[in-house]
Amino acid sequence: MTLREGELDVSEAMVRALVAAQFPAWAGRTLRPVRAGGTDNYMFRLGDDLVVRLPRMPYGGDTVRMEHRWLPYLAPHLPLAIPEPVGLGRPGAGYPLPWSVYRWRPGDHRIGDLAAAARALGGFVAALQRVPVPAEAPPAYRGGSYAGADPGMREALRDLDAPGAEKRWDAALELPGWDGPPVWLHSDLLPTNILFRGGAVDAVIDFGCAGVGDPACDLMVAWSMFNPASRRVLREQLAVDDVTWERGRGWALVFGLGAWHYYRDRKPAFAALGRRTVEQTSMTP
Structure with a gap:
């Protein structure tokens, strides 16, 4: 994979080390990358019901903190589901930014009506x-x-x-x-x-x-x-x-x-x- 200028290089081993050090209760879960992780974040499935998201770019830490602060505030007002943060990670294991763990929500982009x-x-x-x-x-x-x-x-x-x-x-x-x-x-x-x-x-x-x-x-x-x-x-x-x-x-x-x-x-x-x-x-x- 070719990294963009300034993009952080994140490996599965790095994510496993972050989870083990900061969320030891989840350390034994399977970890696998989500290939279509997105332009701004790496994503790794953590077991069947969680997903780890890590910003790709050095300026991405603010978005992690913003989502953890405001998503729980917005969710009760909305008629559709939105992401549910369950863990806020700190820099570590060679990764320099805050990162997050969310509930995994299955779905696709296939529109019916x-x-x-x-x-x-x-x-x-x-x-x-x-x-x-x-x-x-x-x-x-x-x-x-x-x-x-x-x-x-x-x-x-x-x-x-x-x-x-x-x-x-x-x-x-x-x-x-x-x-x-x-x-x-x-x-x-x-x-x-x-x-x-x-x-x-x-x-x-x-x-x-x-x-x-x-x-x-x-x-x-x-x-x-x-x-x-x-x-x-x-x-x-x-x-x-x-x-x-x-x-x-x-x-x-x-x-x-x-x-x-x-x-x-x-x-x-x-x-x-x-x-x-x-x-x-x-x-x-």
Whole structure:
């Protein structure tokens, strides 16, 4: 495996040593890597019901602490399952960051009925936005303006064949920003972070980008997962004005163009998701 610049090298032996030293009650469990661990975290199954997650990059420690602090606060308010942390690990055994142990939740990414998925996710987003926001709540990774992404978007638009996308991006930059109170956001609400069981939405995972801010960023799932008909179903679940909805389209362009451009030679499947998202932003609604 080729590591990205700055990426931490984590081995099974290292994880086994961390677990044995810090959670000896789990030391005798089987440990096996999850091959599709994700862009930001290594994942190792620990027995049948637990999973160890370790940030891949040196800046990932803050997300571990954030999830352990806020996931138990959010969970009782939400209609879908979210990750359940059961252990917070310390640096050790050559690994320099905090790491975590969660309950393992089985599932897949196979969608059954799109309209049913849209209703479920719309209800989840609406419930998340209603969760009370304490003064110490962290800002979401995508909770502010997307204007700072403009240089990267221009580079992607130069390199990709995306008819009409530049016009849509220009329109997104002209929209007024959010002037309401901050709300809770997942901030990375994409098909890869939604688990299904039997074709039905079961859980939303990976809250490393979560926090509070402009509700528009969680709307990018409307274009990254759904078609026009199911997108309308999702919007019916939300109290969202037209301008916020269009900023959601802007966030979908940020994700779609960025993923298509960056991952086209690295992760073709993720690049294809980005391309489909960009194409969906051309459609009404």
